[in-house]
Amino acid sequence: MATVRESPLGLRPAREGDGVTTLELFFDLVYVLAFTQVSALLAHGDAPGSALDAFVVLALLWWTWCSYAWLANGARADVGVLRLALVVATAVMFVASLAIPEAFHDQPGGLSGPLVLVGCYAAVRLVHLAVYLVVAGEDRRLRRQVVLSLATSAGPASVLLVVGALLHEPWQRPVWLVAVLYDLVVIYVTSREGGGWVLTSAAHFAERHGLVVILALGESLVAIGVGAAERPVSLRLAGVSVLAVLVSVGLWLNYFQRSALVLERALQALDGPARAHLGRDLYTYLHLPVVAGIVLAAFGVEQAVAHLDDGHLGAGAAWALAGGVALALGAMALAERRTGAAWPAGRVAGAVVLLALAAPLAGLPSPVGLLVVAAALLGAALGGLRPSAPAVSSP
Secondary structure, eight states, X not given: OOOOOOOTTOOOBOOTTXXXXXXXXXXXXXXXXXXXXXXXXXXXXXTTHHHHHHHHHHHHHHHHHHHHHHHHHHBOXXXXXXXXXXXXXXXXXXXXXXXGGGSSSOOSSSSOHHXXXXXXXXXXXXXXXXXXXXXXXXXXXXXXXXXXXXXXXXXXXXXXXXXXXXXXTTTHHHHHHHHHHHHHHHHHHHTGGGTTOXXXXXXXXXXXXXXXXXXXXXXXXXXXXXXXXXXXXXXXXXHHHHHHHHHHHHHHHHIIIIIHHHHHHHHHTOOHHHHHHHHIXXXXXXXXXXHHHHHHHHHHHHHHHHTGGGSSOOHHHHHHHHHXXXXXXXXXXXXXXXXXXXXXXXXXXXXXXHHHHHXXXXXXXXXXXXXXXXXXXXXXXXXXXXXXXXXXXOO
């Protein structure tokens, strides 16, 4: 498998078994704020438009994060020009995170929020692709893949985002949605069978995506505190908070005690284009709904705690909580199946049950709703804590 070579710009080639660097962890801290801002989009808009807005922004964030996960898998992130690129991307994405609340509703005065977000997104993608050309070195297939991605996905998608930002409502939302979906589809099509991408360290790639799941789970814990803000501490509040924490624990168990193990094992078993192909499917694409589901469920948790005294969970909180968890479980199940393993019955059953219960949960008190969701998650996790080795497939 082709790998990058030592470079005058201080690049150090990645090797099989490399782990995540502290600079990458620092880069991830920006996304803690970004995920919180996405939750704010959900909270301060009218459904289903607010959910669509949140998805579009989350997808933009996801592409920036994934881009640097791939880049740092080809060369060490804490050395040379790649270190500089990560630092620049961290600063730019922090500014982008500040603009998220104004992504669709620009406030008077100051800069245009939508244009700031789009400009930061385009700048981070451009820096990523420019540095990737350096990382590719003499690997012609990888260089060709990077140029193809710039010409067919990042460039046109950025132009569409700018057009949407300039058009404002009611055209901004559909144009931005088209831009996001275009990017998702074109990257997939142009990297068929792995394309020219190189995935050097399976351990690094699996760990990176496990960490972003942790960030999303962290948002679900922060949501408990946000929902409990300005409420006096009481036994009732403590009890519902514990139930909310159990929802996060259930998500952690399902991912890290089962799915993460299956996926990393499958990735380790392959090399060359087949590994890049599988890595693209399992992580770049199927982890987006995992993270989106967790962020959506976090919003549901926040609403459940905030409306503790209402006597019922409410339709918005119920669908966000049950639907978000079902989305995450379904994506985990699909990812496991993509490795060639059998369908994980626990995760599939959990997703189906929660979708069926979403409407009835709306009429139940918050503690009961959280208890039902936590029980479904723990039941799904008990369906298989010791995965068997999958029969890896790469169609």
